[in-house]
Amino acid sequence: MPTAPPPDLVARLHATGDAHLLRFWDELDDAGRDRLATQLADLDFAAARRLYEAKRSGPDASGDGAAAAGRAAPPAAVVRLATTDREAADRQAASAVGEELLKSGAVGAILVAGGQGTRLGFDKPKGMFPVGPVSGATLFELLAGQLKARARAAGVAIPLYVMTSPATDAPTRAEFAARDYYGLGEENVVFFRQGTMPAVDDATGRALLAAKDEVAVSPDGHGGLVAALKNRGVLEDMRERSVSTLYYHQVDNPTAIVCDPAFLGAHKRLGGQVSTKVVAKVAPAEKMGVVCDVDGVTQIIEYSDLPDDVAAKTDADGGLLLWAGNTAIHCFERSFLERLADEGQRFDETGAGAGLPFHVAHKKVPHLNDAGEPVEPAEPNAYKFERFIFDALPLADVAPVVETDRAREFNPVKNAEGADSPATAKAALTALHHGWLKAAGAVVAEGVTVEILPAFALDAAGVKAKVTPGTRFDQDAVLK
Structure with a gap:
């Protein structure tokens, strides 16, 4: 005879209207029952029910981001x-x-x-x-x-x-x-x-x-x-x-x-x-959240909540306001x-x-x-x-x-x-590392890529301490 689900779990699911999650319990093997019971015990169905009811009765519990954007500075x-x-x-x-x-x-x-x-x-x-x-x-x-x-x-x-x-x-x-x-x-x-x-x-x-x-x-x-x-x-x-x-x-x-x-x-x-x-x-x-002040309080507004006209606002110097x-x-x-x-x-x-x-x-x-x-x-x-x-x-x-x-x-x-792809990230790493080498007086030949791992240096000063001025790189290399 199949093992019954834990009574406390059954009671908790009934309380939130989720007892249907056990409808296939008798069809599961022991491993499946253990897997389901463990997951059910770890989930907060009461919070999900409260959030659902709040969604049905009014706006998102997070507030109106678009309205806040209109007051952003x-x-x-x-x-x-x-x-x-x-x-x-x-x-x-x-x-x-x-x-x-x-x-x-x-x-x-x-x-x-x-x-x-x-x-x-x-x-x-x-x-x-x-x-x-x-x-x-x-x-x-x-x-x-x-x-x-x-x-x-x-x-x-x-x-x-x-x-x-x-x-x-x-x-x-x-x-x-x-x-x-x-x-x-x-x-x-x-x-x-x-x-x-x-x-x-x-x-x-x-x-x-x-x-x-x-x-x-x-x-x-x-x-x-x-x-x-x-x-x-x-x-x-x-x-x-x-x-x-x-x-x-x-x-x-x-x-x-x-x-x-x-x-x-x-x-x-x-x-x-x-x-x-x-x-x-x-x-x-640009699809990135903006850090701003709304009614004097610092917060971040997601790009999806930022109306186009607000995102395009400029300051006295012509730069983006946000x-x-x-x-x-x-x-x-x-x-x-x-x-x-x-x-x-x-x-x-x-x-x-x-x-x-x-x-x-x-x-x-x-x-x-x-x-x-x-x-x-x-x-x-x-x-x-x-x-x-x-x-x-x-x-x-x-x-x-x-x-x-x-x-x-x-x-x-x-x-x-x-944008924001492996190619752009690799190009950024290359430009950064070549900049450090140039500051140290090294020369990287055209078309050559030199990568600097953190174990070698974390910044330009670290490279300068280890690379002799005039050092030339004529083939791809990894400094480590």
């Missing part, structure tokens, strides 16, 4: 790129503060690595995609290599916290293990999986089945970081290591400066709870993340609170019908729920904004071809 608390000697000296002072912070052991790095390489025609985690112009080094290799070099310079271990998704968790762990954790030390790399939310039918709010033993789910967004840090015990790990400041970046940007001392120092000197790196947008219609593009590079104080996690937990339990809001997306979600037959919808049929990490900005008392050089630091790999 450039960020007031911003550090622009240095254009004077005084500003350059201020950057140097911030860098010194950041270097001392790194040496104190108070800094950890958060790498968001939940994305697959699907849009690149790559069937593995995006972090495993090769982008080294000559070496073929992967995104993981380049970013972890930076962290190793930064830790070596600081004389302390810098723990790396890697947020994965259900799709990338196992292969990411395996890749790090196979590469000996890129020299960081297994004890200094902490993996944690972001949460998922059930996809619900748009007409009934009932959760959908992807298979007889699997609920249709989607990752809860990069804003799921906050809950995952708490639920997976990562905040406790940070406390035990006395890590108080976290450097957050995403896996798809190979030129991101990992644990940049200047940014860390600016964050500390300005008393930030969360700080954001920005770059100047190149065009009004110029500050979001790079998805942040510094967080651990205490601020702890506060958000506690507030978010209260929201999840009661439906009220000040945690990160959920955003609702209307999507086509394949599923099983009541007869167990697969359905491939032609039109959007379900709601998905996710949180965005940038919604933390308006919840902070102090949220500084720091501009960085776009060519130097913002070259993400998002598309197979064209």
Whole structure:
């Protein structure tokens, strides 16, 4: 006789109108029942039901981004790129503060690595995609290599916290293990999986089945970081290591400066709870969120919420009024993340609170019908729920904004071809490294590519210390 599902699970599903998820229980083998029961226990159906009801009765819980855009102004608390000697000296002072912070052991790095390489025609985690112009080094290799070099310079271990998704968790762990954790030390790399939310039918709010033993789910967004840090015990790990400041970046940007001392120092000197790196947008219609102030509060408005006429507004000098593009590079104080996690937990339990809001997306979600037959919808049929990490900005008392050089630091790999592609990222890495070599007095022959790995140098000063003026490169090379 088949084993019955756990009574507490049945009661919880009945309470939210989702008992139908067990309709095929008796057809499953023991492994299938275990798989389904484990997934059901991990999903918050009560929160999904509340979000569905809120969607049906009013606007998205995240608020009206387009309305906010009409009141948006450039960020007031911003550090622009240095254009004077005084500003350059201020950057140097911030860098010194950041270097001392790194040496104190108070800094950890958060790498968001939940994305697959699907849009690149790559069937593995995006972090495993090769982008080294000559070496073929992967995104993981380049970013972890930076962290190793930064830790070596600081004389302390810098723990790396890697947020994965259900799709990338196992292969990411395996890749790090196979590469000996890129020299960081297994004890200094902490993996944690972001949460998922059930996809619900748009007409009934009932959760959908992807298979007889699997609920249709989607990752809860990069804003799921906050809950995952708490639920997976990562905040406790940070406390035990006395890590108080976290450097957050995403896996798809190979030129991101990992644990940049200047940014860390600016964050500390300005008393930030969360700080954001920005770059100047190149065009009004560019698909990147803008960092701005709305009613005096710093926040990020997604490009999809930015009306064309607002995006095209100019200032007195003819430049874009809303110029500050979001790079998805942040510094967080651990205490601020702890506060958000506690507030978010209260929201999840009661439906009220000040945690990160959920955003609702209307999507086509394949599923099983009541007869167990697969359905491939032609039109959007379900709601998905996710949180965005940038919604933390308006919840902070102090949220500084720091501009960085776009060519130097913002070259993400998002598309197979064209803008933000492997080709543009490789070209950016090549231009950066050739610039460092030129500054050191080296000569790179026409048509030759020289790549500099983080183990060799992290910046122009590092190259200058190792490369003799007049050195000539007549064939492709990797400096490592």
